[in-house]
Amino acid sequence: MRTTTVGDVKILLPDLDPEDLDRVTDLADGLTEAFVEGASWRGVQLEDHRIRSSLIAGGDLSESTWEAGSLYGCDITRTDFSGAALTGVTIERCAITGSRFTGARLTDVRLKDVLFDGCRFDYATFQRVTAVGSVAFTDCTLTHGTWSTCRLPGIALRSCDLAGLELGSCHLDGVDLRGSRLRGLKTPLDNLSGATLAENQLPDLTQMAVDALKLTVRND
Template identity: 35%
Template sequence: MSRRPSWLYEGARVLDPAEDREGIVQFIGDWEDPKTRRFIPEAVFLRPEGGGVTGRTSSTRRHRGGPAAARGHPTPTTRSTMAIRTFGHATITLPELDEPGLYLSNVDSLDSSRGTIQDFAYGDADLRSLDLAQTQLVTGRIASMRAKRVELEAVNLHGVEITGSDLGSARWTGSKLTRVHIRDCKLMGAALDSLVLDDVLFEDCKFDFATFEKVRATGPVAFIGCVLTEATFTDCELSDSVFTDCTLRLTEFGTGRYRNTDLRENDLSAIRGVANLAKVRIDPGQQSDLAEALVSELDITVGDD
């Protein structure tokens, strides 16, 4: 059970007594120091007031007004680099990267000897390959990136937006995505294995022939306007996730957990694995879709003779 105090949360304004500075909590979560390989549960990263480079702090203290309040000035209000969007019963918290005071530095590569890239902007790149491992991408934007070969292992994203990019048949394994927005991207034939998703929105993406294996939703997850033709979900935990206005032609839902998964506003007549979708949520009009899908899957012949 977490022993984190109630006043310490992402977006809160706190004091770092070790550095004698104030900052906004940008990220709280498990973190591995890339140099020492020491694992730190619930590490806290602060962004200085007014912008700057995010850094990890070893201790924090609740802000109680600070020098500004002591001089009789009002305490600055907390700023949060987050945006809220709701789809069905899922309310997703996403990064707000255009907030005044947040400065993203342009980087030429997503690879770092330190293992962590923070407050970054990367894009308009044509790559032969993108090969990353044991990397943390914290607060940043990736746009218009195209890569012929993508291998991502233990690449964790927090507060990251990926737009207009072609990741091809990416292989992405053993990673956690938190407060991530992936929009208008191609991951056709991608293999997504053992990913943990928390506050993740896939919007207008193409996942044709992609495989999702042991993908686990620990927080709100939504697929909105995505194409998942002949995509396969195997041993996934997608309870409470949302699929809306998606193309699910020959999409296969294998064994897994889909309790309260919202499949409304989709054509379900050509999906596979209907028997595995126990306790999902559908519209009344979609009952005939599921019946049609089941008849097709079981190769049942319907006739009068």
């Protein structure tokens, strides 16, 4: 395992060497210490699958359905989860980079020590997604998504595009938003209690407060 730090968030991540892994193409009942490259599993239906200590690169899991099961100690790069539905899945000690979750639906997903880097979550839906450990999104596109009843305290959303993201009844106390685009973010202000911002983000926060409180600003 290796450690990476995003702001004040310290994350334990896998340190996998492809040479130490078995090359496979079939998901079977799960994967352990496997290296999968360029596999197409579009539309696959998974139930209680467990993937451990594996590296997946350039995979296609778009339109797939995954109920229960877990991802543990995995490194996933350039993989397509567009339109996928993940329900009751636990993701722990994983680095997910350059991957696409456009229109994906994550429900009752549990996150612990997870880094999403350079991923697309546009039009994605998070429902009752919970962080029980360190979680960071860096350089991700989260535009026009919907997050509802999520408990994600202390996560990092660094240098992300949040335009059109709608947060409803979410607990994000202490979220680190530095470097992220806030203009167009739709959220009750109490969802951002204790948030960390950069000074140049204050105008956008002010505009959010004006919109939320329906204030009239007049110069006369």
